[in-house]
Amino acid sequence: MTKTKWVGTDVTRIDAKDKVCGTLEYMSDLSFPNMIYGAVLRSKYPHALIKKIDTKRAKELDGVVTVLTHEDVPGLNGFGIAIPDQPVLCRDKVRYMGDAIALVGAESKEIAEQALELIEVEYEPLPIVDDPEEAMLDTSPLVHETGNIHNHVKIERGDVEAAFNEAYVVVENTYFTPRQMHAFLEPESGVATIDDDKNITIWCGGQHPYRDQLQVARALGMNPRKIRIINTPAGGAFGGKDEITVQIYLALLVLHTDRPAKIVLSREESVIAGMKRHPMKIYMKTAAAADGTILANEVRVVSDTGAYASLGGPVIGFAIEHSCGAYRVENVRLEGFCVYTNNGVAGAFRGFGANQVTFAVETQVDMIAEKLGMDRLEIRKKNGLRKGDIAALGHKMEASVGLLRTLEAAENSRLWQLREELKAKPGAPHKKRGIGIACSFQGCGLGKGLPDYGAATIELLPNGQFAVGVSCPEIGQGNTTAFVQIAADYIRCSIDDIVMLSGDTGHTLDSGTSTASRSVYTGGNALKLAAGNLHSAISTLAAEILSVPESDIDIEYGSAVSKSCPEKTVSFKKIAELMVERGKTIKGEGYFIWPVSETELEGYVGIPHLLYSYITQIALVEVNTLTGETEVLEAVSVPDPGKAINPQGVEGQSEGGVVMGMGYALTEDTIIEEGITLTRNFSTYILPTSLDMPCEIETIIAEELEPSGPFGAKGIGEAVCVPISPAITNAIHDACGVWMKQIPATPERVYTALKSKEVP
Template sequence: MASPGGTPAKLTQGARTRGGIGESTLRPDATLKVTGEFAYSSDMWHEDMLWGQILRSTLAHAEIVSIDTAEALAMPGVYAVLTYDDLPAEVKNYGLEIQDTPVLAHGKVRHHGEPVAIVAADHPETARRAAAKIKVDYRELPVVTDEAAATAPDAILIHEGRDDHHAGHVPHPNIVHRQPIVRGDVAEARGRADVIVEGEYTFGMQDQAFLGPESGLAVPEEDGGVHLYIATQWLHSDLRQIAPVLGLPEEKVRMTLAGVGGAFGGREDLSMQIHACLLALRTGKPVKIVYNRFESFFGHVHRHPAKLYYEHGATKDGKLTHMKCRIVLDGGAYASASPAVVGNASSLSVGPYVLDDVDIEAIALYTNNPPCGAMRGFGAVQACFAYEAQMDRLAQRLGMDPVEFRQLNAMEQGTIMPTGQPVDSPAPVAELLRRVKAMPMPPERQWESSQGADVRQLPGGLSNATHGEGVVRGVGYAVGIKNVGFSEGFDDYSTARVRIEVVGGEPVATVHTAMAEVGQGGVTVHAQIARTELGVDQVTIHPADTRVGSAGSTSASRQTYVTGGAVKNACELVREKVLDLGRRRFGSCHPAWATAALLLEGGKVVTDAGEALADLVDVLEGESVEVEEEWRHRPTEAFDLRTGQGNGHVQYSFAAHRAVVEVDTELGLVKVVELACAQDVGKALNPLSVVGQIQGGTTQGLGVAVMEEIVVDPRTAKVRNPSFTDYLIPTILDTPAISVDVLELADEHAPYGLRGVGEAPTLSSTPAVLAAIREATGLELNRTPVRPEHLTGTQLPEG
């Protein structure tokens, strides 16, 4: 502590406290997760708890003739069996944007695995057996599984009598949303093209494949409400949808975030939340629901499968002239986030290139296929796969290097997007391509050693399928553009409550937000921001719940930007109040106030931090200062429904990849040797976490390139592979070396100059892998994922 006659501590440059902005700090939950001690939502327990179970439809499209629950209700240990007719409120549907999803099926089922009835029992096995005893009489209906069937004049309507805010501008009731973007004169520009390439591309349905299945615990409260402990991506969105169905005001539905085992968009929609609450309120007992892996494949939305039709033109010197495209996304049985995914797919369909003449159309369909919605990359992934294949085809036709061709047409700061919006922050597309191309190449024939072939380094790996015969190397490049934050006029904000007080003789900051920590590292960043802005060492992160205002969804790469911005803003307001408190308590000339003021000044350090902290304790003695504040980024606007023009996005992020693959062309096996990435992150708030996000997104893109696809039978619309036995995801043996080059070009509009990080690498890794396989094999390969039969020409038997 400074003596009464002392002088204020001197300032020095540098990080003021350990673990501030720009430092690599470890996650507080890291050790618990690695050792298996972390408490996920599926680990929750309550005295006298019941178990919930959901009965799901065995057909994808059928009329429900009758439901008989008598035998299930008669089972010992069964406390409740509920169907649609037992729902307590007038509101019986929910949805993110369009409330078209019934809590329990009514009249008919629209997709395989739709919830029909729910059971509560005293043991999970009893609940499962009781659900199996519910007798449902179905009358099977024809299924709609593709665009031709969905949009025919006499098509079966997935939602009869549909009347919502999207219906006015779509040409058919089985189209959820349509977004055209028209700019310039494509016909005139086409006449200037020396080379024109066309391509039709197919993108498979990808699952988020998070490792923690859907789960939660609903506890009835004495006031007639309910407290839900839940793994989700957006507490307040869940609350908005849950309360009306329960017939309760929102203040009687309390929600606390439980441990989340991954999300990637699959937890934006509701799964078991309403079902657990309904059973808890009906029985008066806590009810826990935990999906098994099979159920999880039916219990959440997936990435939209897509058909993409592209035409590009270029002059003989390599300048792009025009682009036409049509993107058809299959949204499945319910709308979920399809309208927003359509907006992203259309507005980002050109990629990170300068193009003044475009004609774009994107639509999402209603079908009887599984519902699709948010997944990492959100519409931009599908588009990137197609436009990057087109760039390679154009470069090949022109005899140009594919990287140089991309650099020649790369956007930069000041480029006008197809929507008419200027890019007003750094857009280092050409530089990212230069950097990723300049990275050292991995050695050739790594599988060779003095002891013989190391099969782990070969295509097929430990299956020991090849020892190097017929193995060819290929190298491919890709770059992508992804928006950050919610778009198209959405009121995208977050709320943070920050308190500073003295605990045990030391100043401690507490940060309370409703942000869902799903593995992205927000809890670390919030503590770093508080340390940086308030100069304290000790920061407590309050568990996320609905007792504080909304933080929005943990999606769209937005949380560090928006909730981080809210925490920063709240800390700044707390700082002002603390300084005002010190002035009133000591007077502005007192040394204790002066050194505390230096500590709180921001961006600098006091030479004797311990002395300054002691002075801050004096200022705060017996007081706490708390602020809760909302924070918004700059506004966006909706795209015009005829032309697609509008300032629809807040910020853009960019990543480039180089893929190196080895392919056994005889067996159709692929080994991805390396996925090098260069990405601009604006400012790396936690460099270790940034690299982890880039590597994770890269691996998820690798999965959809060569192995991940939910297979739906086109005749029945039934899912054929709902398990990790048949739905494959990359393991550590499939994951290649992922070198990362992080570029930091600040966006002056964002807190600390940061850019959202987590989604951009998911875009470009997939087309980079496909480009490398094409170079190795000479094949066209216009679909994901690439399977062995696509490389060998072998036709596998049906089923």
Template sequence: MGTTGTPTKITQGSTTKGGIGESTLRPDGTLKVTGEFAYSSDMWHEDMLWGQTLRSTVAHAEIVSIDTSEALAMDGVYAILTYDDLPAAMKNYGLEIQDTPVLAHKKVRHHGEPVAIVAADHPETARRAAAKIHIEYKELPLITDEASATAPDAVLVHEGRDDHHIGHVPHPNIVHRQPIVRGNAEEAAKKADFVVKGEYTFGMQDQAFLGPESGLAVPSEDGGVELYVATQWLHSDLGQIAPVLGLPEEKVRMTLSGVGGAFGGREDISMQIHACLLALRTGKPVKIVYNRFESFFGHVHRHPAKLYYEHGATKDGKLTHMKCKIVLDGGAYASASPAVVGNASSLSVGPYVIDDVDIEAIALYTNNPPCGAMRGFGAVQACFAYEAQMDKLADEVGMDRVEFRQLNAMEQGTLLPTGQPVDSPAPVAEILRRVKARPLPPERQWESSEGADVRQLPGGLSNTTHGEGVVRGVGYAVGIKNVGFSEGFDDYSTAKVRMEVINGEPVATVHTAMAEVGQGGVTVHAQIARTELGVTQVTIHPADTQVGSAGSTSASRQTYVTGGAVKNSCELVREKVLEIGRRKFGSYHPAWATAELLLEGGKVVTDGGEVLRDLVDVLEGETVEIEAEWRHRPTVAFDLVTGQGNGHVQYSFAAHRAVVEVDTELGLVKVIELACAQDVGKALNPLSVIGQIQGGTTQGLGVAVMEEIIVDPKTAKVRNPSFTDYLIPTILDTPTIPVDVLELADEHAPYGLRGIGEAPTLSSTPAVLAAIRNATGLELNKTPVRPEHLTGT
């Protein structure tokens, strides 16, 4: 494997204990479950100040005036900054489009937008000072939906747009538009014996990570700043922070601190720039920790969506065509909306063979909360709609719903609507077969000889029923999710690996900038090093910007790309170690020159298992360190007229069967089981694989029956920014989640692996909705399902 990551054959690797394929335990696991793990909010520094953000109380308004005098006069207040106090020419930031002001300038565009920041010697002093800043607003008309955003006389959310998308959108309030046209959907529709249409509404979901945004900025003697922060992408943050501070990147040194979950919500900047600005202004360390209320305003959310679909099929069940329009509400700033549009459009057909399609996806600028990356990233919304359509169409044709899907399922070699072939296993029919074949949970399992177990009933411990009016439903769904960054993005990762002898034992150190956000990358990196270098002891260096970029912990890409970089670097280190061995000991045994040599169990061995030397002997007095990159094969941007192009790297597939009990009188739902089958290519750590699939499944369950950020349509204000009113599944809501793991290797990927973290989030939501429809006979075209949707009240 070269330094650019040219794929090699798939190998089983070393037999060293704790290597690839074993369920090794997480090094941070015990600390996290016992509460001893140090998160970014736990950081402390002597003489530290506390930062606080003042946020807008209205969604769209001109800023008439800002008066900070009363707040500045308070004891303990060290600094207050507004837009006019920012030090550099660059005062905006953004993942792709730099449209987000560090602090609001002349106007605010959404409820909760940062307007001013305060540094004080106590967090309560900072909060009180922020409350004493007086701002006069002149409210402006609101843009809240497609109709208000695209009207000819619509107020522009961003005047004078000049980003690279403006030339191909029909209105300045559209962030990005991606059509995909293949074949002739109009002509194909004439061949359909059955046509179904549907309009679907997908609610705004919050990432709901348990550790709110936090970080510590420490000014350094060279005029720079050290930032310790919970994030998903250190180098992306660095590229946005440094220009605003007016500093070269080498003077902004970033270290990853403990991350309490992410799910896409930490891809964007939150408190990073604010903490650095206050630290540089005051000359003191500044810590910022959001409370839960502020966290709801401090990060982006999943795009709510309207989806309009039409499908046709022949009387023997073959799909004829598909038309759809997907409207994503991006909120006030672009964030990742362009990429979400690309995913939603290119994956809008689902894992099915349809030759004739007419697709359009757009993202809007509105005065609603900004939306961006969240687990599933555009494919989640599309899957909810196309899977409902598959059930409708199967019923019209008169076929079993699973068999209908299997009849139309893609497989390896299928051309996607973008014209890209699926060139790795696509076991869509097989994973559907597996979830359907699994035995169903017992009927009326809440009943026992000792009496009813109310925990198994809708309403649970609230004891609302003992089974009266409770009916069962079963539903199926399957989804397709891309892996890695797409559309021509230079997606790569970097890893530095060092081997040396410490206290008489060979030790490998792995250093990457990968953000460990709970996905278990630090475990997998150690497993790769043990496999490739034959050592037991592996140290994972803290992630920081002193090594090359690892890209974002998102898009199910880290094991693929950063794992690939670690593998690549380890292979290069191994070759260097063997060179040293040949130089030192090659004359002692002819196999040094003639045999395939491996590193296993701390020894150099031949491919026949003969031990040539201990690694300690080879490495004594030597240190081998190599930093190398790994890139997957290139992608291209989708054509802006036809949508054609090889835009994605790899695909991941998951299927679910949901079993629910519904109290039809009270409109309460209990999800009993969410069985999943998923192809993971190669389970590098089977225990972590199961955990990722179960976690993604639970997140999909949340948006199916409880999770939604409610935005008042009249004021564009968030109505439920707390875990009291924004509900997430607890252990009592989480069903049994049996998992069937397939390992069908993708020859293009390291070890044949396939990104896994997002695919189960796609199909679990429509499976739950399908099961509730099966139980009630209702159409239910909106997430989440609420009691009033089931009872008509």
């Protein structure tokens, strides 16, 4: 492995100072002269026909600049990453309360909001469908004419029935998971400008500027090259800004008014209109032999994608791929449905379908261990995937597999070693302590079926610094800092000499999404190639300067050196000066395409994956048996990110992930009843606060280097929030003997479970 100066060290985040001091300008902080403010009219009903839209009174209001409807969408009136089934502005039908019907541009935010009240819409309410399983019936109202089942995945391997028959133990359960909210601090917001040639620039937090560009272009019927998208920085995204949010509305406003425009959604509007994690109902029947070998798994998942598809199709595929956990299972019958309802919209969310099924399968594994009297860690080690194993979908684990490494590190952690002692710690008699463990894997990249590509640029600047461009946006995960470290070690320069360009179609090539735990791996690999090309260009000029053949040039940190005559050196700064003098540019571009699994699943795109990150997490909880309250006292998180480019960054992701997964396990759920969102802000949507966090989260990084990754790196952004949820619910069982089959494990649910069981 190459010796590194920056990679593997705790370099301070490049945006740390501005974020800590509050000086960083997010998109909603930007303003332009003569700017108008936009507001969106959302539907009054979760399901209705639109009979008439009258904007006359709104248009007459003083200070209103424009009121737009479906008639004003010049291109395709739809958006959606996979299929454009969501109208930009609804014409004849609304399918959820967040559906947009009209768009107002006004001199102030207040006037824009006032104008919304003056728009008259005549609706004919339709019967709603809010239960995904009912939605699958022929008798159900149709959300879309094409039918309510958006995607169906079915994969069978081996002989499930035979395995169930010969099994020593079979556990069969149905699990329910909540509609978790991304709850980014910065709600969906942005600004846009338009120039005299109708070139549009949009600043809007997002996760793939080049795809935003195409979606906006499609709705505007414009050449994408006339639209510039800037996605960095985003004040949090977690998948919730992967889909279009307000970009098209901003574009429509500037297009129709020739003035800059700004839209900032209120928290309530963000909650109602924005993406959520798919609630799933998961039936799972798992068989094991007397020695704990998992023999078979039968899974049926029904996923509620709400009114529109977004990435609901790929999410159910991903869920099925991960539904047998990070284990060898030879006999599987896996079926998943992604179903339309009038319940909001669901889409990408950190974990991408793995969270739901991991909760189910990790509970099943603990149940099996209990029935067999087996150690919970041992059963995981016994069945856990190793390199070369065949995973549930029948694909070979060809890349680095760090599961065992994470399990072993978890086993050696203080929390696991002292578990009996910690559990027995004297507390109040009505409080019971328990320890839970869970592990998982997380597919990185977009999977088999579509090329997952990326690019990067490095350019020597006149002052001797390097402009490094990767378009995968900074959404708070710290990828720009990782790119700076990776670039500095590939270029061989100081991190202080790097000017990072991120998330901007105007200044970076298309590097794909900041999703799928893919950006560090993709950007890093593209940077490696770009640095190689940059070095060639540097060598050419250095050879001229030093009067040595190009092949004699070696690149050291900060300079080019003659191999044969090491005293002959020229600094990058000097090379830059001469580059300017001679009117040259020195630049390297790198293009990278992901390797994929050899296994192809006929008819499916996005599964299986070749590369996975692995993780084991442990939770120590205390359950108050009088109230059902669960407190997570401590947690251990053992991720395998491949090479940790920035260990502190991995720790940050790990700690944030633990708390996000804790909220999923214990408190968070967006309640929608009959299509109406009840939890509209953070007073009723219960996010954990700093006081709810475990007093200690220990992160142990278990690096299993991935040969194809930059310096051995994979990705870790998602896995960190996944197995902690079942680790917590398994800990609840360990504490007081009840299995939580529905999360969040609220005090009521825990209490009810306790009551029906009676604490021993």
